Amino acid sequence: MNKTDALIIGAGPTGLFTAHQLKLIGLDCEIVDNLDKIGGQCIELYPDKPIYDIPAVPECTGEELTNNLINQIKPFDIKFHLSERVDEVKKEGDNWIVKTNNGKTFSTPNVIIAGGVGSFEPRKFPVKECEKFENKSVLYSIKDKSIFKDKTVTIFGGGDSALDWAVELSKNSQVNLVHRRDDFRGAQATVDKVNELAKDGKINLFTKYQISSVKGEYKLESLDIKNDDKEIKTLKTDYALGFFGLIMQLGPIANWGLNIDKKTIEVDTEKFETNQKGIYAVGDICSYPGKLKLILSGFHEGALAARACFKLARPNEKYRFEFTTSSKTIKDRLGVKSD
Amino acid sequence: MAKITYITHDNHNHTIEVQNGLSVMEGAVQNDIPGIDADCGGGMACATCHVYVKDEWFDKIPAKEDGEEDMLDMAFEPKKNSRLSCQIIVSDELNGLTVHIPSKQG
Numbered sequence: 001m002n003k004t005d006a007l008i009i010g011a012g013p014t015g016l017f018t019a020h021q022l023k024l025i026g027l028d029c030e031i032v033d034n035l036d037k038i039g040g041q042c043i044e045l046y047p048d049k050p051i052y053d054i055p056a057v058p059e060c061t062g063e064e065l066t067n068n069l070i071n072q073i074k075p076f077d078i079k080f081h082l083s084e085r086v087d088e089v090k091k092e093g094d095n096w097i098v099k100t101n102n103g104k105t106f107s108t109p110n111v112i113i114a115g116g117v118g119s120f121e122p123r124k125f126p127v128k129e130c131e132k133f134e135n136k137s138v139l140y141s142i143k144d145k146s147i148f149k150d151k152t153v154t155i156f157g158g159g160d161s162a163l164d165w166a167v168e169l170s171k172n173s174q175v176n177l178v179h180r181r182d183d184f185r186g187a188q189a190t191v192d193k194v195n196e197l198a199k200d201g202k203i204n205l206f207t208k209y210q211i212s213s214v215k216g217e218y219k220l221e222s223l224d225i226k227n228d229d230k231e232i233k234t235l236k237t238d239y240a241l242g243f244f245g246l247i248m249q250l251g252p253i254a255n256w257g258l259n260i261d262k263k264t265i266e267v268d269t270e271k272f273e274t275n276q277k278g279i280y281a282v283g284d285i286c287s288y289p290g291k292l293k294l295i296l297s298g299f300h301e302g303a304l305a306a307r308a309c310f311k312l313a314r315p316n317e318k319y320r321f322e323f324t325t326s327s328k329t330i331k332d333r334l335g336v337k338s339d
Numbered sequence: 340m341a342k343i344t345y346i347t348h349d350n351h352n353h354t355i356e357v358q359n360g361l362s363v364m365e366g367a368v369q370n371d372i373p374g375i376d377a378d379c380g381g382g383m384a385c386a387t388c389h390v391y392v393k394d395e396w397f398d399k400i401p402a403k404e405d406g407e408e409d410m411l412d413m414a415f416e417p418k419k420n421s422r423l424s425c426q427i428i429v430s431d432e433l434n435g436l437t438v439h440i441p442s443k444q445g
Contacts, residue, residue, distance in 0.1 A: 045384040117378045123445050126416045158412045180417055185409040210416070228419055245413040247387065247445035248378050293380055 002079075004030045005313035006110035006306070007098055009086050012040020014283030014298030015114035016069040021306035023076040024330055027313050031078060032100060034085040034119035039066035041116050041284075044246060055296055065295070075334045085119050089256045089279070094312075096278060109312040112305055113265065113274075113281040114298070119251050123244035125156070129214050130240070137220035138240045147239075148173045154223060154235055156211060157243035160186040165241065167193050170202045176235050178206045178225055206233065214240065253285075261287065271308035272301045278312050280305040341434040345372045345390075348442035357429045363438060364388040364424035374440035381425040383407060387445055388424040389414040390438040400427055400436070415443045 006022050008015045011033035022029045037043055042062030050059050060068070084100040089111060091097075098106040122140035124130065130138045148169050154176040155166050163186040166177045177194065184191045198205040212226040222236045250263050259266040259275045264287035267273060272280045282305050283298035291297070310319040324330050331338045343366055344354045357366035367375040367388075379385035383406055392400065397420045407426050411417045424438065 041379070041384075045379055046382060049382070049384070123413055123415075126443070159409075180412060181408070183408070185412060245386075247385070247413075 002030060002104065002106045004028055004106060004108050006112055006309045007032065007096075007106050007108045008112045008114055009033075010040060010114035010116060010283070010285075011035070011038045011080060011082070012114060012116050012283065012298075013042055013065060013069055013295050014116075014302050015040070015112075016066075016073060017299045018112055018114055018282060018302030018306055019078050020069075020073045020076070021303045022309060023073070023078065024324070024333060025306060025310055025319065026329070026333065027306070027309055029078060030081065030106065032081045032084050032086055032098075032104075032106075034083070034121075036083045038070060038080065038082070039063070041248075042066050044120055051295070053294060053296065075336075085251065087252045091276075109278055110309040111279045112302070112309070113253065113279065113285055114283045114302065115253060115281075115285045117248035117250070117263065117284060118253065119249060120246040121249045121251070122242070123247045125211055125214075125240070125242050127211055127214055130211075133214065133216065133220045133240075137216075137238060138214070138242070140242050142241070145169065151238040152176070152236060153239045153241060154178060154237040155241045155243065158184040158186065159243060159245065160190060161243040162186070162241075163190040163194050165243070166203055167197065170197050174204075175202070176204045176206060176237065178209050178211070180208065180210050182207045206235075209233065211240070264291075267301075270304070272305040273308060280308065341429050341431060341436060343429065343433065344435075344437040345375075346437065346439045347372075347374050348440060359430050361429050362425045363390070363427040363429060363433075363436070366429060367424065367440075372440075374442075374444070375424060376444045377425060383410055383423060383426060386410040386414040386423060389417070389444060390422055390424045390440055391418055391420045392422050392427075393437040393439070394420060396436050396438075397422075400433065413445075415441055415445050 005027040006029040008031045011031050019029050043066050047063040048061055052059055084102055087101050088099040089096055095107045095109055096111050149172045152174040153169050155162050156178045158179040166175050169175050197203040208227045209225040213224045215222045222234050224232050224234050226232050265274055265281040267281050267286045267288055269288050272282050274281055282301035284293045328338045340356050343357050346352050353372045355370050364377050368377055376387035378387045407423055411421050
């Protein structure tokens with residue numbers, strides 16, 4: 001059981017700055033995120049796209065913003081729990097007991113949800129029957145590539161994940177690569193490699209095709225692919241791999257007894273607290289009259305939620321507002337010399 | 340101003356007037372038309388405002404910019420007439436535009 005003053009759900013810009021604010025006022029915190037990396041939407045959806053409305057930063061990319069925020073919290077020792085999705089939040093006495101999908105548990109008086117639009121999950125095949133084979137012969141990520149040895153693998157997608165795996169698995173497996181159009185959006189070098197392997201018969205390439213059905217009793221046996229002219233091809237296959245990127249799902253948050261409307265959580269604008277005492281929501285996932293889904297709003301919301309956490313984490317102490325420019329205590333926490 | 344008709348996957352028609360300059364996605368979201376999620380808020384970064392443009396309209400609306408086709412690779416059941424509705428900006432010329440909303444966004 002991990003004990004902490006505040007648990008932050010979501011390692012996007014809002015979660016990172018909220019952690020900074022908590023540590024600055026002397027509280028400890030830990031951060032959980034379902035992605036395997038820090039940065040949230042900034043790193044997953046637009047790492048290379050420029051952002052122009054961060055105060056005092058005329059222009060930066062999603063990746064640069066993330067790196068700057070990571071630098072800003074470097075003085076503090078903050079524990080990250082990546083690739084962990086929070087599944088359960090339950091009250092026990094004065095604390096919230098938080099459980100992740102991998103069995104980690106936390107006990108904390110404060111839970112700050114900085115979850116954006118929810119957790120990122122792989123996009124799945126549109127064919128419903130695929131669910132039957134999911135995690136067995138229909139996969140959306142690869143943990144152990146040795147299972148594909150000497151098998152037939154049908155890969156769907158046109159980005160780097162699909163192409164990289166097609167190249168890699170073609171060494172030891174029979175690979176079909178299916179994509180909805182002739183153009184691939186992966187790196188040019190990989191596209192060239194795939195085309196070369198296709199020419200040599202190492203990869204069977206099917207462009208302008210999409211999945212239309214799957215067949216199999218206990219395990220996947222074959223699947224049908226269809227093109228725009230409704231021509232159908234049947235491919236015998238042991239595995240189907242889909243690489244269509246990630247999508248955000250609100251997921252288990254919906255079950256925590258919070259007031260949710262249109263995938264956002266209602267909060268007050270003093271503490272950014274939800275209808276549950278000690279659970280706060282900040283950033284894109286919160287809603288209140290006048291809410292703007294801007295990164296700068298998330299920073300403000302996180303700063304206020306952090307102060308609210310103080311009361312529950314240190315019930316016998318009084319929070320005193322201090323400036324970073326003048327406070328010796330804050331400078332000590334930051335590890336910088338006082339004048 | 341343009342009248343835009345959104346047809347949901349279960350065949351409900353929603354015809355609304357959308358101001359020039361807004362996107363077809365914003366028209367849907369602001370009028371609570373179901374089925375358009377627009378998770379990224381119009382940044383062409385998520386493919387959850389996917390629509391099918393009625394054939395006679397497909398060539399009349401401004402063509403896709405770079406990147407939209409890449410995002411459509413990730414959309415749920417993309418077709419020849421697929422577009423991201425955040426990338427279609429409303430003008431008088433679009434009066435009468437009809438789009439179909441897919442059964443899911445992902």
